[in-house]
Amino acid sequence: MAEGATPSHDHHDTPSSDQQTQAAQPASAAFHSGTYVVQVPKNQIYRVPPPENAVIAERHRNPAHNATKRPCGSCCRLSCSCVLPLLILVLVLGLIAGIFSVLLRPKDPxxxxxxxxxxxxxxxxxxxxxxxxxxxxxxxxxxxxxxxxxxxxxxxxxxxxxxxxxxxxxxxxxxxxxxxxxxxxxxxxxxxxxxxxxxxxxxxxxxxxxxxxxxxxxxxxxxxxxxxxxxxxxxxxxxxxxxxxxxxxxxxxxxxxx
CATH class of the missing domain: 2.60.40 (Immunoglobulin-like)
Known part of the structure; x- marks a missing residue:
């Protein structure tokens, strides 16, 4: 090396002053205020179940209680089974009354x-x-x-x-x-x-x-x-x-x- 020459340094070995300043700052200081889009994997998305699921779960938990509740079709069949005999009874009574009125021939007032x-x-x-x-x-x-x-x-x-x-x-x-x-x-x-x-x-x-x-x-x-x-x-x-x-x-x- 010649006398009076300034020793030279490699550019990659010694960081610049700007790089040293950025390295000295904490990691949180690198983010600025603004609007960000956060992407979450689909397998981590949780959904609220619909109300129908709660009713189905309740039926599975209380099968004995559900057995006492008849569906609409059963109610219709039950009402039909009750009304039909009454209609038949009314028709029979009307037929008997008609036969009596014809055979006995009631008199006018x-x-x-x-x-x-x-x-x-x-x-x-x-x-x-x-x-x-x-x-x-x-x-x-x-x-x-x-x-x-x-x-x-x-x-x-x-x-x-x-x-x-x-x-x-x-x-x-x-x-x-x-x-x-x-x-x-x-x-x-x-x-x-x-x-x-x-x-x-x-x-x-x-x-x-x-x-x-x-x-x-x-x-x-x-x-x-x-x-x-x-x-x-x-x-x-x-x-x-x-x-x-x-x-x-x-x-x-x-x-x-x-």
Whole structure:
């Protein structure tokens, strides 16, 4: 080596000042703030199981408890097995009642007019008529259903309407019931009715016709026959409409219609 020459060093053997500074810094100082994407292997991803899995696991843990719970199909089969015998029983009872009604031939009820009273309130004429229904059958009761209508006529002209009541009548029984016939204020009363309600001496007789359409059933115990329609007609004559009306003559008839 020549005198006064500066000794030379290999570049790779001696690190530079920048490299020494970076080496002296801790490892955490090499990361800066920002957004990073972290990739995780698929076999380390854990998922939350759906709620259905919990129900399945519960069934496996408690098989005895699950046995008491029947599925919808079993419930349907059970309900069908219960309803079907009831339907068959109802059909059999209806058939028996129909056979009884045909073979025994129940009689129609008999009607009679008991009392007639005339009122006139607020220009609306009212006829309060009481009738008696007699059931001549020895084993059949009669059920008078809803929907029965009645009308009152004078000389084949309707002057008032009413409703037939609903009630049950036992065998060999007589029942008294009332029907309130109401007229309209638009209907002009016939002259005979005006005279009969105002004149007591001499009394003025008046004749009426009552028509009733009644829906009924024959009954033996818990057995009911099919519905039948009864057409009832009564022709009667009263001595007066003023006071203490008395029925002079009457005739009632009952017909059964299909």
């Amino acid at each position: 008999i009607f009679k007019v008991e009392r007639v009273a005339f009122n006139r309130l607020n220009s609306y004429p009212e006829y309060d008529i009481r009738l008696r229904a007699k059931n001549p059958n020895k084993i059949f009761g009669i059920l008078y259903k809803k929907g029965g209508v009645a009308s009152l006529s004078f000389r084949q002209r309707e002057i008032a309407k009413g409703n037939y009541p609903t009630f049950y009548q036992d065998h060999n029984n007589s029942t008294v019931f009332g029907i309130l016939f109401r007229g309209s204020n638009n209907v002009v009363l016939p002259t005979e009715i005006e005279k009969s309600m105002k004149t007591q001496k001499p009394k003025v007789q008046v004749s009426f016709s009552i028509k009733m359409d009644v829906m009924a059933r024959m009954r033996i115990g818990l057995l009911n026959s099919g519905s039948m329609k009864l057409a009832v007609a009564c022709d009667l004559t009263v001595d007066t409409l003023a006071k203490d009306t008395r029925i002079l003559t009457q005739k009632c008839r009952t017909e059964r219609r299909l």
